[in-house]
Amino acid sequence: MSRPVPFSKSRYFPAVLGFGSLAAFVLAVELLVQVDVINRFLIPPPSEVIAAIPRVIMQEHVLSRFMLTAGEALVASVLVTIFGVAGGVLLYQFRLLRLATETWVAAIAAAPLVLMYPLYLVIFGRNATTIVMMGFTAGLAPIILKTLEGLAGTRRVLINVGRSFNLTRSQQFWKILFPAALPTIFVGMRLGLIFALINIVGVEYLINFGGLGQLINELAERFDLPGTYAAICFVILVSIIVFMLTERLERWLRPAS
Amino acid sequence: MSVIAMPSGRDAAPAARSVEPILTVDSIVKQFETPDGVVAAVDNVSLAVKPGEFFSVIGPSGCGKSTLFNIIGGLLDGYDGAVRVGGELVHGPHASIGMIFQEESTFPWRSVIDNVAFPLEIAGLPKTERYDRARHFVSLVGLDGFERRFPAELSGGMRQRVSMARTLAAQPKILLMDEPFAALDEQTRLLLGDKVLQIQQELKQTTLLITHNITEAVQLSDRIMVMTYRPGKVKRIVDIDLPRPRSSEIVSSEAFGRYVAQIWSDLREEATRGMHDDETRRGGAPR
Numbered sequence: 237m238s239r240p241v242p243f244s245k246s247r248y249f250p251a252v253l254g255f256g257s258l259a260a261f262v263l264a265v266e267l268l269v270q271v272d273v274i275n276r277f278l279i280p281p282p283s284e285v286i287a288a289i290p291r292v293i294m295q296e297h298v299l300s301r302f303m304l305t306a307g308e309a310l311v312a313s314v315l316v317t318i319f320g321v322a323g324g325v326l327l328y329q330f331r332l333l334r335l336a337t338e339t340w341v342a343a344i345a346a347a348p349l350v351l352m353y354p355l356y357l358v359i360f361g362r363n364a365t366t367i368v369m370m371g372f373t374a375g376l377a378p379i380i381l382k383t384l385e386g387l388a389g390t391r392r393v394l395i396n397v398g399r400s401f402n403l404t405r406s407q408q409f410w411k412i413l414f415p416a417a418l419p420t421i422f423v424g425m426r427l428g429l430i431f432a433l434i435n436i437v438g439v440e441y442l443i444n445f446g447g448l449g450q451l452i453n454e455l456a457e458r459f460d461l462p463g464t465y466a467a468i469c470f471v472i473l474v475s476i477i478v479f480m481l482t483e484r485l486e487r488w489l490r491p492a493s
Numbered sequence: 494m495s496v497i498a499m500p501s502g503r504d505a506a507p508a509a510r511s512v513e514p515i516l517t518v519d520s521i522v523k524q525f526e527t528p529d530g531v532v533a534a535v536d537n538v539s540l541a542v543k544p545g546e547f548f549s550v551i552g553p554s555g556c557g558k559s560t561l562f563n564i565i566g567g568l569l570d571g572y573d574g575a576v577r578v579g580g581e582l583v584h585g586p587h588a589s590i591g592m593i594f595q596e597e598s599t600f601p602w603r604s605v606i607d608n609v610a611f612p613l614e615i616a617g618l619p620k621t622e623r624y625d626r627a628r629h630f631v632s633l634v635g636l637d638g639f640e641r642r643f644p645a646e647l648s649g650g651m652r653q654r655v656s657m658a659r660t661l662a663a664q665p666k667i668l669l670m671d672e673p674f675a676a677l678d679e680q681t682r683l684l685l686g687d688k689v690l691q692i693q694q695e696l697k698q699t700t701l702l703i704t705h706n707i708t709e710a711v712q713l714s715d716r717i718m719v720m721t722y723r724p725g726k727v728k729r730i731v732d733i734d735l736p737r738p739r740s741s742e743i744v745s746s747e748a749f750g751r752y753v754a755q756i757w758s759d760l761r762e763e764a765t766r767g768m769h770d771d772e773t774r775r776g777g778a779p780r
Contacts, residue, residue: 397598400567401586401615402585411611411615412600
């Protein structure tokens with residue numbers, strides 16, 4: 237007779253543990269605020285943040301703002317993935333180009349690119365294009381670098397297997413190099429998309445235009461702290477959606493991962 | 494040096510029925526530039542392998558076995574001499590030669606069946622046909638029921654069998670193996686040796702095995718070429734006149750022990766030289 241599987245071994249346990257930990261953290265913050273260990277003018281009680289969510293949805297048009305930020309993030313994600321992966325492949329294929337530019341690309345990845353927003357405002361104007369382009373610029377370098385790292389790190393023996401089967405250059409790339417590099421490319425994509433999203437919301441906040449960043453700016457200026465934190469929850473939701481989409485894409489492209 | 498000396502009076506002797514070698518390696522010399530100067534890895538190595546023959550190359554570490562493997566497989570150029578398959582001069586990888594590598598070489602993103610079907614996909618076979626053929630080779634290496642598994646779900650020995658099936662699926666005339674069981678434990682190695690013998694018996698596959706394992710070489714081979722330590726030269730070619738079909742049980746026979754002792758006496762001097770050379774290079778005092 238088979239024994240019942242303990243819940244700690246069940247496949248639902250990690251998810252339950254994750255949500256449980258989050259709930260415990262929120263509850264701890266609530267208690268600390270209620271007993272005045274945490275200043276409620278800095279961090280509002282989570283119960284007030286949760287209560288503010290319907291108000292933010294109804295009065296602040298959060299859904300349309302959410303869609304705007306999510307749309308900007310999606311466009312920037314697609315652009316940054318296409319150009320970032322292509323850039324990484326170029327640097328891998330042309331050694332001279334790699335030697336000439338790799339240090340610069342790494343330097344750009346570490347630079348606070350958000351400070352370039354006045355220049356982008358001049359070039360593109362105070363509109364969504366500036367925000368998308370800022371996200372694109374911020375997310376590009378990590379994807380280029382990780383694509384290059386993934387391709388260059390392909391095990392020699394796999395390349396030799398391809399050579400032994402007389403693969404063409406194109407087959408060698410699409411059948412071996414690219415799938416072998418995919419896990420590292422996706423690490424770069426996740427990094428790049430996080431950088432892009434931070435910059436998108438940051439620039440919305442700075443130029444007071446568009447989606448959730450602008451809403452956070454407005455609510456903060458009104459000292460509506462529960463509303464501000466409720467709006468931040470929607471930014472986290474955008475991040476979760478982007479992360480889940482990349483995960484799905486990776487599973488589809490590489491079922492074994 | 495006479496390099497074609499076939500064993501006689503054996504059951505499975507396809508090699509003996511044909512005189513024309515399928516693979517010839519003529520006077521290969523390969524040197525590498527190193528910071529310490531030019532190093533000769535392989536020096537004037539010649540061999541000839543006949544159709545259906547199981548030929549092994551054995552030598553101590555650093556004798557140029559893998560260099561020879563890469564030259565025959567067409568993965569290395571810039572050498573003197575010639576490699577011919579069926580009389581045709583070979584430059585680069587050749588469709589008649591299938592290679593099995595020492596390192597784990599399955600594609601981790603492909604299932605077992607997709608790994609094995611890989612060369613058939615490259616050849617442009619329709620999906621149904623390539624999966625039918627791939628299933629046959631999966632079965633041949635004894636992995637029925639694992640078709641949909643991914644390499645990460647398999648043991649080292651199973652992964653090496655997937656590599657073997659993938660190479661066999663391309664139906665090469667010559668199977669070239671570079672220490673394919675080196676990373677496996679002794680028991681798995683012996684059992685996989687049985688599997689190789691069974692496959693070789695079934696397909697009459699011409700095989701060239703590069704190894705440093707004497708037991709493995711004697712268990713599997715019709716002939717064994719012993720190489721010297723750096724530069725790698727042909728020291729001796731030994732005919733293994735053991736009955737076929739063989740299995741791993743043969744390792745307990747007296748004749749098997751005699752072959753192992755004979756090859757070890759040739760190899761010992763070279764391995765000792767290699768060990769002293771290695772110690773000297775690492776700064777130890779010569780003994």
